[in-house]
């Protein structure tokens with residue numbers, strides 16, 4: 001039987017070095033907007049367990065003080081406060097005061113038969129309104145966008161921040177870590193290698209054909225045979241979200257794996273902000289790589305530093321199959337980005 005001390009230490013010991021890697025402690029205030037939702041709750045719990053988070057501000061239009069009261073009883077250092085629009089703690093503005101990292105999973109999820117773009121009409125205004133307050137109260141914060149359609153909601157945030165005169169392209173990220181997580185899981189299921197050692201860069205955007213896994217760059221990529229096995233794996237990575245939506249049968253989309261992925265991304269960002277060198281994650285950021293084709297945002301591996309995006313890495317050497325995947329990705333991504341930008345112009 002495990003003793004109390006051993007149990008306590010096991011509970012505190014990272015189960016995944018990747019998830020809970022830490023570096024020098026600093027004061028870091030992280031806000032989660034949409035904190036009571038399917039992603040927001042487990043994400044907030046994981047962030048409460050991240051030693052780099054010193055203040056955790058949870059905002060939602062419902063239930064956030066309750067979620068914060070619950071999570072606040074976990075005996076880790078992050079001071080946790082819940083904020084609702086008309087609560088005594090103050091609303092969104094109060095939640096964002098002094099926030100350095102803002103993670104946004106607010107918005108509606110898909111149901112079977114829907115595309116992520118079908119969420120645009122509802123989520124565009126939710127994200128725009130949250131971004132407006134962030135631009136006013138925490139203009140220097142790093143903004144990590146989870147709300148779908150990410151391909152469009154990230155450009156919407158850029159437009160809001162530009163209009164407020166506070167846009168810094170180094171501090172705006174679409175969180176695509178779940179695609180990388182899935183690619184690692186699915187490829188390791190085939191190769192037999194440990195998932196933690198199976199690193200697959202995933203580039204492009206975050207929906208269907210805009211998700212481009214670069215299996216040729218993974219050490220285990222050669223364990224996948226060209227042809228049907230390769231195509232099935234690519235399809236599974238590109239449409240992994242649909243797999244979960246179907247399995248949940250009307251009750252939403254990926255929440256737990258997304259919370260994990262966002263916690264990984266946030267921890268990487270915090271480590272970089274704290275001065276750790278060489279922290280790299282794939283993220284959907286404003287990028288020069290495909291701008292000549294009208295695509296302002298593109299996910300590739302990005303080195304993070306004390307000011308956010310430090311270096312955007314190119315796609316690198318890819319196979320002819322991957323070239324075709326990028327050819328399919330670019331026009332779709334362009335459409336999604338333009339949709340966000342023009343909607344913002346019409347709905348400032």
Ligand SMILES: NC(=O)c1ccc[n+]([C@@H]2O[C@H](COP(=O)([O-])OP(=O)(O)OC[C@H]3O[C@@H](n4cnc5c(N)ncnc54)[C@H](O)[C@@H]3O)[C@@H](O)[C@H]2O)c1
Pocket residue numbers: 033034035036037038039040059060061062105106107108109110119123126130145146147148149150175176177178179206252253254255258
């Ligand atoms: N980027 C990704 O890889 C990824 C993965 C999974 C889900 N998502 C997206 O994340 C979003 C959230 O998914 P979910 O499953 O958590 O949904 P959910 O419905 O369970 O939770 C959303 C939460 O947002 C809150 N909310 C709505 N409007 C708000 C506002 N104006 N301010 C603050 N909070 C508000 C709701 O009250 C709710 O608690 C969806 O758009 C989904 O498509 C993205």
Ligand SMILES: O=C(O)C[C@H](O)C(=O)O
Pocket residue numbers: 109110116148178240241242244245253254
């Ligand atoms: O599929 C969805 O709608 C949610 C998310 O984008 C995902 O990839 O799981």
